[in-house]
Amino acid sequence: MNYVELDSYTRKWIFTHASMPVAEDDLALIKPFTQARSAQIWREHISAQSPDADHFEKGDWAHNDKIWSEAHDWQDAWDSDEPELPEELLAFLDWEDNTTVFFCYEKYNVIETKWNVFKRNWKNFLFFDDGPILIGRKKKQAIWFSSKGTFKCALRSD
Template identity: 75%
Template sequence: MNYTELDNYTRKWIFTHASMPVPTADLEQIKPLTQARSSQLWQEHISKQSPDSDHFEHGDWAADTKIWSEPEDWQDAWDNDDDASLPDAILAALQWEDNTTIYFCYEKYNIVETKWGVFKRNWKNFLFFDDGPILLGRKQKQALWFQSNGTYQLALRP
């Protein structure tokens, strides 16, 4: 089994919080991965040695500062209660189909799988924890790295 039931997910509250509840149809498509599956994906696609984005080392593709764009702000869009949209620059850079499977990687043992359309509609929920998560799309080269200082960076991974 690759998934943990959402009801058993330690961060379930970020999707059911009273101030920003995720619609039921979208909740059904938010699938936290088991620790074992998260670890496998992390090692295959992010790092064989680093447990989270604070500890990338030489040899980790994400540690290569030359591949990342200049930081751009996501915090202002997150704080805007009148507009739930992802920042336009992200939407322009990641022109994926809404049914593209994405992985929102909090750290080695905590990855959530969903669809790009679900993420676009509910991205603010995912960023209740903004301690360096990386977003990857299945079969996509682009990566999006959110920083806790309210910025994000884009890269093409190898």
């Protein structure tokens, strides 16, 4: 089994919080991985050696500062009443709505969903903003969110 039932997910509340509830249809497509599967996704796509974004090391593709764009603000869009992601993020990601995405909080906490589900519910995902990275399956683009209310874009290497 690769997934944890959403009802058993330790951070389930971010998707069921009264101030920003997620639609039932979308909840069905938000799939937290087990710790073992999360670790495998993290190892294959983020880092074989670092447990989270605060500890990237030489050899991790994300450690290379030269690949990352300048920082763009996400906090203002998150605080607004409008549901849209920041324009700079949407301009960088040309993914189709049904693209499978991985929202990687850290080595043992990765969620799979579809790009259109993430776009509608991105504010929920960012209730925890301690360095998560968004990647798409078979896509090179990556978004690294900072708890400072900014994000950076990059093309990742394999």
